[in-house]
Amino acid sequence: KDGVEIYRDIDSDKDKIADQMRWFNTGGTRWGVDTNKDGVIDYWKVISPEEVSEEIVLAMATRDPNRFTRVALTADEAKALQCGPEMTQKLDTLIKQQQQAFQQAVQAIPLSGGAQWGQFSALRPATIPSGTSGSTKDMTIYYDAITLINDGDSAVHIQLGSMVKIGDVWKVVDAPSVYGSGKTPAISPGQTGATSDTTNPDIQKKIDEIQKLEKDLAAAAKADRAPIYDRIIILRLEVASLFANGKDMASRDKWLRDLADFTYAAVTVDGYAAGLEKLKTMSQGLKGGGNHDVAAYMQYRAIETAYFTAQSAPDSRPETVYADRIHNLEQLVKDFPNTTTAAQVQLELVGEYEMSNQLEDAKKMAQAVMSGYPNSAMAEKAAGFLRRIDSVGKAFPFQGTSATGSTINLNQYAGKIVLLYFWATWADPTGEQATAVKRYQALYEREGLSIIGVNLDESADDMQAYVTKYATKWPNIHEPGGLESRPAVYCGVNMPPFFILIDKEGKVVNNHLLLPEDADRAVFSLTRGE
Numbered sequence: 001k002d003g004v005e006i007y008r009d010i011d012s013d014k015d016k017i018a019d020q021m022r023w024f025n026t027g028g029t030r031w032g033v034d035t036n037k038d039g040v041i042d043y044w045k046v047i048s049p050e051e052v053s054e055e056i057v058l059a060m061a062t063r064d065p066n067r068f069t070r071v072a073l074t075a076d077e078a079k080a081l082q083c084g085p086e087m088t089q090k091l092d093t094l095i096k097q098q099q100q101a102f103q104q105a106v107q108a109i110p111l112s113g114g115a116q117w118g119q120f121s122a123l124r125p126a127t128i129p130s131g132t133s134g135s136t137k138d139m140t141i142y143y144d145a146i147t148l149i150n151d152g153d154s155a156v157h158i159q160l161g162s163m164v165k166i167g168d169v170w171k172v173v174d175a176p177s178v179y180g181s182g183k184t185p186a187i188s189p190g191q192t193g194a195t196s197d198t199t200n201p202d203i204q205k206k207i208d209e210i211q212k213l214e215k216d217l218a219a220a221a222k223a224d225r226a227p228i229y230d231r232i233i234i235l236r237l238e239v240a241s242l243f244a245n246g247k248d249m250a251s252r253d254k255w256l257r258d259l260a261d262f263t264y265a266a267v268t269v270d271g272y273a274a275g276l277e278k279l280k281t282m283s284q285g286l287k288g289g290g291n292h293d294v295a296a297y298m299q300y301r302a303i304e305t306a307y308f309t310a311q312s313a314p315d316s317r318p319e320t321v322y323a324d325r326i327h328n329l330e331q332l333v334k335d336f337p338n339t340t341t342a343a344q345v346q347l348e349l350v351g352e353y354e355m356s357n358q359l360e361d362a363k364k365m366a367q368a369v370m371s372g373y374p375n376s377a378m379a380e381k382a383a384g385f386l387r388r389i390d391s392v393g394k395a396f397p398f399q400g401t402s403a404t405g406s407t408i409n410l411n412q413y414a415g416k417i418v419l420l421y422f423w424a425t426w427a428d429p430t431g432e433q434a435t436a437v438k439r440y441q442a443l444y445e446r447e448g449l450s451i452i453g454v455n456l457d458e459s460a461d462d463m464q465a466y467v468t469k470y471a472t473k474w475p476n477i478h479e480p481g482g483l484e485s486r487p488a489v490y491c492g493v494n495m496p497p498f499f500i501l502i503d504k505e506g507k508v509v510n511n512h513l514l515l516p517e518d519a520d521r522a523v524f525s526l527t528r529g530e
Helices: 049-061 065-069 075-081 085-096 098-108 201-219 226-245 249-270 275-288 292-312 318-335 340-355 359-372 377-389 432-447 460-470 486-491 516-527
Strands: 007-010 020-023 031-033 043-046 116-121 126-128 139-151 154-166 169-172 399-401 407-409 417-423 449-455 476-478 498-502 508-513
Touching: 043 169, 049 065, 049 098, 049 116, 049 139, 049 154, 049 169, 065 098, 075 085, 075 154, 085 098, 116 460, 201 226, 226 249, 226 275, 249 275, 249 292, 275 292, 292 318, 292 340, 318 340, 340 359, 340 377, 359 377, 377 486, 377 508, 399 476, 417 432, 417 486, 417 516, 432 449, 432 460, 432 516, 449 486, 460 476, 498 516, 508 516
Parallel strands: 417 449, 449 476
Antiparallel strands: 007 020, 020 031, 031 043, 116 139, 126 139, 139 154, 154 169, 399 407, 417 498, 498 508
16 A cells, blocks of 8 residues: 555465465554464454454444454453452453353444444553452553444444453453443453552442442433432442542542543433532532542533533523533633643633634633643643644744655645645545545646645554545645644644645645635635735
């Protein structure tokens, strides 16, 4: 692909039949083995967590349980983890239920045959050290992973749950589930005993009760779920309190943040009416107790819950609902200064102010992030916004790396009109943006227009598949990180599509074009000297 080898069949025993299949370069890291040489991979020798999530999406879309089994933990692998008797027994139980659980997932999450993997999302992996809860080896895991699926016009999130690393292979522990269903991951910080307090029998007893209630929740009619949610929230608070008593504040805060996410999902997915007030009450209680970091996060979830609820009301007025949300976010920044959540909200407000053309307010907020959180990733994003927003009439030094490793530099386009087009496959699943951009690429090519794509997908494979499908002709920058990639941060771009127009002298003409039709009008005006 693009002159670079991305896939190879391997005939390791020289019998002229391929028995290994290997992807590399922009094709990924997968390395499969076909032991009986029937053209179907029997097991993976190497596979990343992102590629595991893609395999699961394909397995669900094609109703192929064998494809799922190849990336699911086996009984032998569970023993090899040496993760202690209790966890090993739990894993064995889940492994025995894998096929049934997969079939249930396929029914609960109906995907079309054309569904495509979109994105893998998880917090940083964790290493559970040897000696934890009877383990005799280190174990590297993702506690809870999520995947985005593009299915026609729909974006579907599924919860993959816990993933473990076996050598060069990642495996899922359980079958996928509906995101927001409240299902507890098979492995959680409280279960692995990451600190001494997690072996507390009182904590484990409450975790067991929570897991039982979550099963009851899934089986109950929607109208009957509120009391179950009430009890789960109480138990989660009690677990957090027990961690605090054991001086394990990191686990306490993790449980409280997870509780905020759980309550938000209960409201937005199940219509749990009491959830909003519970979030507000918990936030105020945490603030009064001095835990401002988690209180701020709890309050943020309350704001998002209120926004969702207000939007869903029959007499909803969008302008008022949106204004209330912005006011509440601004109040959060005032109420919880110097917290990570406040900084993230400030960055969010920068984007909201820009969208509503409140540029001076956006600049002040970006400067507040830079001064309040220097040397942070958030400060870099704020600096990128200021760099872009102050760029009109100035030269814009910008370059990036393509998926094949070549450098694309604006200096190479001297004397050309350049349109920087920030895009992602998940933001244009039907190719409408690609069709529009191709149209005015052809229309203005004689006027000296060149388009440089800046792809914000996590996977270069997704970008390449899209480029092939929609036959786009412009060069594309692709660097790791998606929305957090260096080009996106440098330009202060938070969401595709987004366009920056640069004239033949290399100076920025327009740095805030949100839609293809906006870019079309801007290019037309520039070429006509308007």
